[in-house]
Amino acid sequence: MGAPSDDRQQVNQASISYRQYSGEQDLPIVMHLVDNELSEPYSIFTYRYFLHYWPKLCFLAFSGDKPVGVVICKLDRHREQAMRGYVAMLVVDKLCRGKGVGSELVRKSIQAMIEGKCEEVALEAEVTNQGALKLYQGLGFIRDKRLHRYYLNGVDAYRLKLLLPLSEGQESAPTA
Amino acid sequence: MEDRIGVSKVVGGSHMQGGGASYVPITGLLERVRQDLPLGEMVHTDTFSLFEAMSAVELGNVKMDAAMSGSCKSVEELIQEGAAPVEGLTPAQTLLIMERLLVMEASWHNGAALAQTVFASLYMLRPDRLRDNSPLLHAYCEGVKATCIAVRWLVMHGAVAEEEDINCWVQGLPIPDMPVPLPDARCLPLLDQATQSAKGLAKGATAPEADVYKAIAAHLEFRRDLHGALLGLGLKSEGGVVGAVAHLTSAQARLQQVMGASPGLQQQQRSIADSQNGKDASGAASTQKEGQGCEAKQQQRQQQRQESAFDAPGFVENVNKYLLGPAPPRAAVVMSTEAAYAYLKSMLGHLQQATDVMHVRGYRALVQHIERFARLRAGVVARSAAHYLIAGKAWGPAMASATALRQATEAEGAAASGTPNNSSQPTPDNSKHRDQAASGDKDGSSANPAQDVPPPPWVLDRPIMSEACALPEAPGAAGPEADLFLDQIVIASSNWAQSMLLNSCRQRRRLRRGLDDWANIYQHALNADMSEEFVAFTKRAQWAWTPPKDEVEAMNEFYPGPLSTWVECQTAASEALHLLLGFELDLYQPSEYAMVYWYCSVLLGVQRITSQVMHSYRCPAGGASKASMALPAKPGKKGNKGRAATPPSPLPDASTARRQAGLIMDAVRTELLSSMCLGLVRLQLALKVAGIVPDPILTFNSQRERFDQRFAAFHTPPLVRPEPMGYGE
Numbered sequence: 001m002g003a004p005s006d007d008r009q010q011v012n013q014a015s016i017s018y019r020q021y022s023g024e025q026d027l028p029i030v031m032h033l034v035d036n037e038l039s040e041p042y043s044i045f046t047y048r049y050f051l052h053y054w055p056k057l058c059f060l061a062f063s064g065d066k067p068v069g070v071v072i073c074k075l076d077r078h079r080e081q082a083m084r085g086y087v088a089m090l091v092v093d094k095l096c097r098g099k100g101v102g103s104e105l106v107r108k109s110i111q112a113m114i115e116g117k118c119e120e121v122a123l124e125a126e127v128t129n130q131g132a133l134k135l136y137q138g139l140g141f142i143r144d145k146r147l148h149r150y151y152l153n154g155v156d157a158y159r160l161k162l163l164l165p166l167s168e169g170q171e172s173a174p175t176a
Numbered sequence: 177m178e179d180r181i182g183v184s185k186v187v188g189g190s191h192m193q194g195g196g197a198s199y200v201p202i203t204g205l206l207e208r209v210r211q212d213l214p215l216g217e218m219v220h221t222d223t224f225s226l227f228e229a230m231s232a233v234e235l236g237n238v239k240m241d242a243a244m245s246g247s248c249k250s251v252e253e254l255i256q257e258g259a260a261p262v263e264g265l266t267p268a269q270t271l272l273i274m275e276r277l278l279v280m281e282a283s284w285h286n287g288a289a290l291a292q293t294v295f296a297s298l299y300m301l302r303p304d305r306l307r308d309n310s311p312l313l314h315a316y317c318e319g320v321k322a323t324c325i326a327v328r329w330l331v332m333h334g335a336v337a338e339e340e341d342i343n344c345w346v347q348g349l350p351i352p353d354m355p356v357p358l359p360d361a362r363c364l365p366l367l368d369q370a371t372q373s374a375k376g377l378a379k380g381a382t383a384p385e386a387d388v389y390k391a392i393a394a395h396l397e398f399r400r401d402l403h404g405a406l407l408g409l410g411l412k413s414e415g416g417v418v419g420a421v422a423h424l425t426s427a428q429a430r431l432q433q434v435m436g437a438s439p440g441l442q443q444q445q446r447s448i449a450d451s452q453n454g455k456d457a458s459g460a461a462s463t464q465k466e467g468q469g470c471e472a473k474q475q476q477r478q479q480q481r482q483e484s485a486f487d488a489p490g491f492v493e494n495v496n497k498y499l500l501g502p503a504p505p506r507a508a509v510v511m512s513t514e515a516a517y518a519y520l521k522s523m524l525g526h527l528q529q530a531t532d533v534m535h536v537r538g539y540r541a542l543v544q545h546i547e548r549f550a551r552l553r554a555g556v557v558a559r560s561a562a563h564y565l566i567a568g569k570a571w572g573p574a575m576a577s578a579t580a581l582r583q584a585t586e587a588e589g590a591a592a593s594g595t596p597n598n599s600s601q602p603t604p605d606n607s608k609h610r611d612q613a614a615s616g617d618k619d620g621s622s623a624n625p626a627q628d629v630p631p632p633p634w635v636l637d638r639p640i641m642s643e644a645c646a647l648p649e650a651p652g653a654a655g656p657e658a659d660l661f662l663d664q665i666v667i668a669s670s671n672w673a674q675s676m677l678l679n680s681c682r683q684r685r686r687l688r689r690g691l692d693d694w695a696n697i698y699q700h701a702l703n704a705d706m707s708e709e710f711v712a713f714t715k716r717a718q719w720a721w722t723p724p725k726d727e728v729e730a731m732n733e734f735y736p737g738p739l740s741t742w743v744e745c746q747t748a749a750s751e752a753l754h755l756l757l758g759f760e761l762d763l764y765q766p767s768e769y770a771m772v773y774w775y776c777s778v779l780l781g782v783q784r785i786t787s788q789v790m791h792s793y794r795c796p797a798g799g800a801s802k803a804s805m806a807l808p809a810k811p812g813k814k815g816n817k818g819r820a821a822t823p824p825s826p827l828p829d830a831s832t833a834r835r836q837a838g839l840i841m842d843a844v845r846t847e848l849l850s851s852m853c854l855g856l857v858r859l860q861l862a863l864k865v866a867g868i869v870p871d872p873i874l875t876f877n878s879q880r881e882r883f884d885q886r887f888a889a890f891h892t893p894p895l896v897r898p899e900p901m902g903y904g905e
Contacts, residue, residue, distance in 0.1 A: 043229070127762075142768070144885070147340075149287055149340035156681070158763070163885040
């Protein structure tokens with residue numbers, strides 16, 4: 001995937017389409033988007049870990065035919081207690097930022113996690129990444145912890161968490 | 177797929193030998209396998225977890241493989257090419273190298289790897305080359321190496337350093353790895369000799385060379401004082417700490433001299449002046465352009481700083497990249513000269529404050545010392561020293577290390593010739609302590625083996641904790657349940673002290689996890705409060721506490737026993753501090769301030785009430801008076817009724833009076849803080865009503881879930897006191 005064909009092309013919300021990750025043929029798209037935008041290095045094994053086990057929690061955003069965003073998540077039992085969803089990577093092309101693409105990707109992934117009986121969602125974000133922090137806080141995430149020098153570039157991270165209300169079934173289920 | 181027997185057929189059987197291993201090219205095999213696998217099928221095991229995925233490194237990928245960046249030349253090749261000349265080094269170059277090593281050392285203390293900072297210097301990697309041609313630099317390099325060993329020792333035994341604080345990896349460097357080597361005083365005579373030489377050269381030279389030699393002498397003296405201070409702290413004795421204080425005071429003065437002659441700072445001032453002149457000449461830049469380029473300029477400045485950090489003779493960035501291990505490279509940020517000096521100045525000041533512990537007597541004073549030190553937000557070296565000095569038996573390795581260091585230092589002192597320290601200008605009183613700290617007691621007064629030396633009185637151990645709870649230190653005097661309780665609170669308080677001296681991010685998390693300790697200890701406290709032996713002890717010691725008459729009374733209503741009340745107070749204090757730290761770490765949004773301040777006011781209220789309850793019990797301090805420990809008299813002989821034991825008269829001794837006063841002060845302080853928090857709650861509510869701090873629009877949950885999430889740790893069983901507050905309240 002190369003640079004956008006027209007840098008000055010106007011991108012509006014209505015022209016963005018979203019779909020779930022469909023398989024290995026989408027992997028190069030995902031890797032290209034993430035490698036270009038995020039500073040942390042990820043090996044092919046990391047991508048495959050998330051996408052092989054939780055393909056339904058990965059969503060892609062397109063502006064026409066051009067991929068402009070991706071969210072990659074997982075969902076499993078955390079320390080034998082709560083079912084915890086985790087947003088591993090969220091990337092939106094620079095030209096499409098500020099148009100709600102990231103929020104919509106995260107919303108879709110959280111909705112999918114809720115369908116998977118998720119009880120809470122967590123992720124990490126750089127303390128300096130005001131855009132990401134605003135996005136997640138706008139969806140109800142709180143800053144649960146601060147992680148000193150978490151990233152390889154020495155920047156601290158916030159662990160953000162969203163506690164979901166228990167469903168009726170979860171409330172009445174016996175505790176472990 | 178081919179079976180394993182057929183591998184050599186597929187790949188063509190071309191084997192390579194090297195280093196005792198046999199290498200077989202398998203590219204062809206992998207290509208055949210790839211053709212056999214359909215899209216989406218993978219070779220994997222079910223145990224492949226996120227940890228394995230994130231730990232995997234793609235060799236040759238610059239982002240992931242630390243060895244892929246920078247020069248591939250060996251140290252010997254670089255030396256042969258003249259990257260680190262030893263002949264013809266000018267005094268100015270020597271001074272520059274010394275200063276650069278100091279900056280690198282400060283950068284190491286702040287998270288960069290030793291291999292990428294101090295040992296990015298070819299002189300540090302091969303210091304013996306300097307012995308004949310550059311003795312001043314040789315002495316300095318040996319001093320830096322010795323100080324790095326001492327700092328590493330202190331950090332590893334201080335038990336508060338985490339991987340994000342400092343990198344103690346030394347594989348492949350000329351520093352022994354395991355067991356962690358003890359710091360020693362061998363570099364001190366070398367530094368003394370070099371200082372004398374530098375001062376002699378300064379006298380014989382004219383300005384500006386004389387000034388350079390004076391600056392070199394100041395660097396050598398600073399190094400000596402810093403190393404001496406670390407040795408003194410390591411002894412973990414009153415004499416050692418006194419000696420360390422003297423060294424630290426001297427080091428602070430030397431650092432000022434060093435800064436005054438700093439080539440790096442002078443260069444920085446020239447650069448600032450030049451850039452200001454350039455800006456004036458071109459006129460004011462447009463505001464918009466400046467705003468957009470601000471971040472880029474910052475990155476550019478950092479890049480320039482990084483490049484200039486290695487432009488001194490002998491420094492080669494990435495010379496040790498092959499030592500960094502099979503991991504993605506962590507950015508090695510070298511501090512600016514100004515930032516490095518600022519850090520060193522604050523480090524010396526914080527180490528001085530850590531030594532204030534020698535004036536501490538009693539648990540309350542110790543808690544205040546720890547809280548005061550924690551608020552400094554000191555670097556890892558100072559925090560390690562602070563915790564090392566107070567760590568008790570609960571930190572067995574720290575105690576054992578102090579013993580080993582005392583033994584080693586005493587052995588060195590006995591072997592030393594006793595040459596007086598003439599190189600510095602100590603006050604007459606301090607010099608004796610400094611030499612003792614550096615080389616052990618020369619007069620042989622420490623004839624007793626080190627293991628017989630009792631720990632200093634400020635160490636967090638059984639004596640100080642028994643005083644905290646007004647319990648007798650001697651086992652058995654208040655019964656086995658009280659003894660068990662005392663053992664447990666030594667552990668819990670030790671853990672609390674360690675939590676307080678971690679970096680602030682970890683501190684907050686560890687305080688939360690420590691609540692499990694307090695919950696467990698609360699149960700021990702209840703058992704002790706209700707035990708017959710403890711009740712009998714409180715009667716003998718004349719505590720103003722009425723124990724429950726029977727089990728029914730004890731079970732049917734909450735009865736604030738003295739020990740359980742003390743535990744509840746400590747728990748509430750930990751919870752309140754955990755919450756308040758969230759403000760410092762910027763964890764709360766303005767819309768959450770009201771509920772956080774509200775909960776803080778509740779917890780401070782609990783502290784106030786429990787302090788008042790403990791004050792009302794009027795427990796004699798330590799419970800250690802002989803009269804209070806005396807058991808009841810034995811029954812009398814035939815015909816006589818047993819004479820009842822005469823209870824001791826309640827003497828309001830100074831310790832008890834201090835304890836009571838401390839409890840009242842705590843009650844007043846927490847009442848004040850609780851009122852402040854309530855005032856802030858009202859302010860937040862007013863701002864909300866005024867629309868200035870609106871409630872967030874929540875898509876997936878409600879305020880109830882946000883409340884539960886913030887205070888979940890306080891509701892987790894088995895924690896029962898302080899009573900957790902629910903959203904409805």
